[in-house]
Amino acid sequence: MSNTLLSINAVVRRTGLSAHVIRIWEKRYDAVEPTRTATNRRLYSDEQVERLMLLREITQAGQSIGYVAKLPTEQLKQLAAASFPSKGTHAPRLSTTATGSSSFFEDCIAAVKALDSRALEKGLKEAETALGAQGMLQRVAAPLAQTIGTLWRDGTITAAHEHFASAVLRTYLAQAARPFASGANEPVLIVATPAGQLHELGALLVAALAANLGWHVTYLGASLPAPEIAGAAKQNRARAVALSLVYPEDDPRMEGELTRLHELLPPEIKLIVGGRAVGAYQETLRKIRALQATDLTHLCSALDELRKPATVAGK
Amino acid sequence: MSNTLLSINAVVRRTGLSAHVIRIWEKRYDAVEPTRTATNRRLYSDEQVERLMLLREITQAGQSIGYVAKLPTEQLKQLAAASFPSKGTHAPRLSTTATGSSSFFEDCIAAVKALDSRALEKGLKEAETALGAQGMLQRVAAPLAQTIGTLWRDGTITAAHEHFASAVLRTYLAQAARPFASGANEPVLIVATPAGQLHELGALLVAALAANLGWHVTYLGASLPAPEIAGAAKQNRARAVALSLVYPEDDPRMEGELTRLHELLPPEIKLIVGGRAVGAYQETLRKIRALQATDLTHLCSALDELRKPATVAGK
DNA sequence: GAAATATTGTCTATATTTTGTCTAGTTTAT
DNA sequence: ATAAACTAGACAAAATATAGACAATATTTC
Numbered sequence: 001m002s003n004t005l006l007s008i009n010a011v012v013r014r015t016g017l018s019a020h021v022i023r024i025w026e027k028r029y030d031a032v033e034p035t036r037t038a039t040n041r042r043l044y045s046d047e048q049v050e051r052l053m054l055l056r057e058i059t060q061a062g063q064s065i066g067y068v069a070k071l072p073t074e075q076l077k078q079l080a081a082a083s084f085p086s087k088g089t090h091a092p093r094l095s096t097t098a099t100g101s102s103s104f105f106e107d108c109i110a111a112v113k114a115l116d117s118r119a120l121e122k123g124l125k126e127a128e129t130a131l132g133a134q135g136m137l138q139r140v141a142a143p144l145a146q147t148i149g150t151l152w153r154d155g156t157i158t159a160a161h162e163h164f165a166s167a168v169l170r171t172y173l174a175q176a177a178r179p180f181a182s183g184a185n186e187p188v189l190i191v192a193t194p195a196g197q198l199h200e201l202g203a204l205l206v207a208a209l210a211a212n213l214g215w216h217v218t219y220l221g222a223s224l225p226a227p228e229i230a231g232a233a234k235q236n237r238a239r240a241v242a243l244s245l246v247y248p249e250d251d252p253r254m255e256g257e258l259t260r261l262h263e264l265l266p267p268e269i270k271l272i273v274g275g276r277a278v279g280a281y282q283e284t285l286r287k288i289r290a291l292q293a294t295d296l297t298h299l300c301s302a303l304d305e306l307r308k309p310a311t312v313a314g315k
Numbered sequence: 316m317s318n319t320l321l322s323i324n325a326v327v328r329r330t331g332l333s334a335h336v337i338r339i340w341e342k343r344y345d346a347v348e349p350t351r352t353a354t355n356r357r358l359y360s361d362e363q364v365e366r367l368m369l370l371r372e373i374t375q376a377g378q379s380i381g382y383v384a385k386l387p388t389e390q391l392k393q394l395a396a397a398s399f400p401s402k403g404t405h406a407p408r409l410s411t412t413a414t415g416s417s418s419f420f421e422d423c424i425a426a427v428k429a430l431d432s433r434a435l436e437k438g439l440k441e442a443e444t445a446l447g448a449q450g451m452l453q454r455v456a457a458p459l460a461q462t463i464g465t466l467w468r469d470g471t472i473t474a475a476h477e478h479f480a481s482a483v484l485r486t487y488l489a490q491a492a493r494p495f496a497s498g499a500n501e502p503v504l505i506v507a508t509p510a511g512q513l514h515e516l517g518a519l520l521v522a523a524l525a526a527n528l529g530w531h532v533t534y535l536g537a538s539l540p541a542p543e544i545a546g547a548a549k550q551n552r553a554r555a556v557a558l559s560l561v562y563p564e565d566d567p568r569m570e571g572e573l574t575r576l577h578e579l580l581p582p583e584i585k586l587i588v589g590g591r592a593v594g595a596y597q598e599t600l601r602k603i604r605a606l607q608a609t610d611l612t613h614l615c616s617a618l619d620e621l622r623k624p625a626t627v628a629g630k
Numbered sequence: 631g632a633a634a635t636a637t638t639g640t641c642t643a644t645a646t647t648t649t650g651t652c653t654a655g656t657t658t659a660t
Numbered sequence: 661a662t663a664a665a666c667t668a669g670a671c672a673a674a675a676t677a678t679a680g681a682c683a684a685t686a687t688t689t690c
Contacts, residue, residue: 004386004394008676010377013399014447016527017495020640023677028638037382039647041676053444056495059638064686066637080444081437115551117533160543163507163536167489174486192478218430221478228475236430323665334665335651342667343649354658355666379675381648496639 005035005043015052022052029069031055047073054080104130104140112148112165113157120168124176133176133212137205138296141169145201146276149247166201173208174219187239187307192220192229194243194258196251202244202275209296210242213303226257230264240270240306242299243290245277255284262288270306274299320350320358330367337367344384346370366391375400399449401528401615416446416454423459427480428472435483439491448492448527452520453611456484460516461591464562485519489534492523502554502622507535507544509558509573511566517559517590524611525557528618541572545579555585555621557614558605560592570599577603585621589614 008019015022023042025031032051034042044052054076059065068076104127111119128136144165152162191207193200200222207219218236220229233241241261245254258273258281265271273285274293285292293299323334330337340346347366349357359367369391374380376398383391419442426434443451459480467477494501506522508515515537522532533551535544548556556576560569573588573596580586588600589608600607606621608614 004390005382007377007379007382009379010398013377013401013449016448018640019676021495021638024639027678039676041379041647043382050444053447057440057444060495064637065639080440115533115547118531158543158546160507160535160539160547163539164533164547167534167536171486171489174482175490192475216433218432218479219482220475221482224475224478228473231473232430232475232479333651336649338666339650352658356658357665379648380650 003045005045006049008034008042008044011044011049011052014049015056017052017056025052025055025065025069029066031065031069051076104136105143108140108144109147112144112161115161115164117164117168120165121172124169124172128176134209134300136176137173137209137212141173141208142205142296145169145205149199149201169201170204173204176208176212186214186216188236189215189217189303190220190229190233190236190238190241191217192224192232192241192243193222194229194245194254194261195223195225196253196257197243197245197247198222199246200244202246203242205296206242206244206274206299209299210303213300214307215239215303226261226264230261233265233269238269240272240303241265242272242274245273245275245281247277249277249280254281258284258290259288262290272299272302272306318361320360321364323349323357323359326359326364326367329364330371332367332371340367340370340380340384344381346380346384362388369395372400373398397446397450399447399453399615400612401449401619416442416450419445419451419455420458423455424462427459427463427476430476430479432479432483435480436487439484439487443491449524449615452488452492452524452527456488456523457520457611460484460520464514464516481516484516488519488523493526494529501529501531503551504530504532504618505535505544505548505551505553505556506532507539507547507556507558508537509544509560509569509576510538510540511568511572512558512560512562513537514561515559517561518557520611521557521559521589521614524614525618528615529622530554530618541575541579545576548580548584553584555587555618556580557587557589560588560590560596562592564592564595569596573599573603573605577605587614587617587621 006014008022011017011022012019022032026033032044032048034044034048037043051073054073055065055068057080058068058076063079068079071079104123107123108120108127111117111123124136124140127140131139148157148162148165151157152159189207189210191203191210193203203219203222207217211217218232218238220232229241229243232238262271271288271290272293273281273290274295278285278292278294282292291302293302321329323337326332326337327334337347341348347359347363349359349363352358366388369388370380370384372395373383373391376395378394378398383394386394419438422438423435423442426432426438439451439455442455446454463472463477463480466472467474504522504525506518506525508518518534518537522534526532533547533553535547544556544558547553577586586603586605587608588596588605589610593600593607593609597607606617608617
């Protein structure tokens with residue numbers, strides 16, 4: 001531990017807070033009280049810097065600075081360790097005006113066309129507060145993913161727009177997918193896309209939905225060969241594996257991949273397959289006894305069904 | 316160790332400091348007190364030169380010279396080990412004391428091998444509070460991205476691990492490394508990977524770093540053709556475009572893509588290229604006058620440099 | 631649901647301190 | 661003689677501190 005003191009500028013570099021904010025937190029809340037030089041310049045110790053870092057982290061997770069600034073550092077550390085989930089403090093209230101959802105959707109599409117990440121995030125956030133996490137997923141995020149795919153094939157939007165939308169949606173979904181404080185023994189769900197399936201937005205939707213329903217999701221991303229998926233599932237003692245099939249709809253290798261996965265997975269690990277292309281591979285899916293979910297509502301019930309054994313066994 | 320004494324001119328070349336500054340630091344703060352020749356010329360020992368380099372490094376990290384100049388050299392070394400220069404020109408970094416950051420790194424690697432997303436996030440978060448956002452990026456996230464690439468090619472870990480790490484890192488970077496509160500008129504940076512470059516972790520690091528330095532980042536993801544990138548840049552009135560080149564290092568189409576991009580971009584939009592493969596395309600990059608950044612520290616200075624014109628033009 | 635209130639980050643203006651650069655005149659080295 | 665280095669002093673730009681105003685969100689209240 002060095003006992004050197006840092007000037008406010010150095011603290012700004014390290015914490016990412018602006019000097020304005022650091023000073024105002026001191027003035028209003030006595031968040032940290034640095035020593036001063038003979039000429040009244042602030043000097044911060046390492047402990048104080050860490051405290052500021054914790055405060056930044058916690059406030060960014062949604063807590064109000066006025067409340068946390070007074071807490072002792074020890075408590076801040078605990079808060080920070082659990083700061084991710086605090087975002088969803090509001091119970092998702094069901095919107096009385098169902099028609100509003102289309103407007104959220106339109107706003108998001110406009111944001112995508114404008115390549116405006118802030119507007120897109122804002123649109124999604126508004127949709128989430130208005131419709132709840134599930135409503136947002138079903139009425140805004142899922143249609144958005146689908147529409148963007150078709151607009152891209154149309155040529156209405158370019159690949160840049162599609163990539164952009166995927167990236168923003170991806171991080172938003174991943175962030176929204178943290179439901180409540182980590183339940184210690186939630187069932188584990190592996191989410192991926194089989195080899196050849198490059199579109200990962202569907203898989204992300206699944207991951208977000210499952211996390212919201214209380215699963216511990218391990219997200220593996222797109223285009224993974226069957227042995228890899230099976231290996232990950234076994235290593236993580238997963239309750240189930242969820243795959244997303246969107247495009248292409250006529251990949252000849254898919255049947256092989258799917259049956260291979262079935263063979264490799266132990267029987268107690270269930271397989272759920274969703275996405276627009278499930279119809280195309282229906283025979284194979286039936287053969288390997290995979291649960292099929294044509295839309296997110298189906299998926300909800302399937303996931304809930306699979307969860308039950310856990311709750312029972314847990315008693 | 317040579318114990319020869321150096322003239323001030325030699326020290327200037329070695330430290331990058333001007334003779335004026337060296338003398339004024341001596342006069343005002345007794346930063347270093349060189350011996351003198353019989354005719355009053357300054358003569359610096361190796362230790363004194365090292366001390367000057369440390370001072371330079373530390374002041375560039377935001378500390379005030381008036382405070383640090385009085386500290387003993389031992390303490391300066393500690394400070395330098397925990398500092399991250401981001402402004403100004405570059406001097407060879409001397410202290411490679413790895414401090415405790417390697418332990419954060421090891422924790423993260425272990426989490427990747429265990430496919431444990433919570434542990435990985437926790438490791439990244441702890442690194443961030445201990446080292447600051449920049450420290451986390453430079454000392455943990457960047458090495459992690461690189462190591463995972465090599466481990467994958469080795470066969471030590473599977474594609475599933477790599478995908479998993481990418482996904483977690485992706486969302487963590489996107490979420491954690493944004494500025495405290497988004498200022499209204501920050502300069503816009505487009506981040507992408509040219510067509511053929513499939514690894515997006517490098518691009519994500521760039522995006523996170525830039526966001527942390529106060530840019531408004533529009534992230535487009537991997538493998539985009541030049542016209543798409545240029546179109547997005549123009550549409551968003553970007554100040555600059557940042558590309559990440561990692562692998563492959565010998566793509567014959569890359570030269571065409573890069574020159575195409577140069578032609579399509581208006582001259583006021585600068586082009587920054589970073590990543591491990593920059594060396595392989597150096598000729599092309601020089602031709603199109605792209606800024607090259609071989610590591611994240613370089614990138615810091617390049618981005619800071621490009622930010623300045625805004626402040627001036629904004630007046 | 632709408633209005634009032636509280637919270638919170640940002641911005642401006644001004645005074646003070648810090649810090650890099652410059653000038654001028656002198657001395658030393660090649 | 662020309663270039664480099666020294667001292668001292670002066671300046672200007674940048675950084676820091678304080679106080680107050682302001683705008684955008686939350687929260688509460690009616």
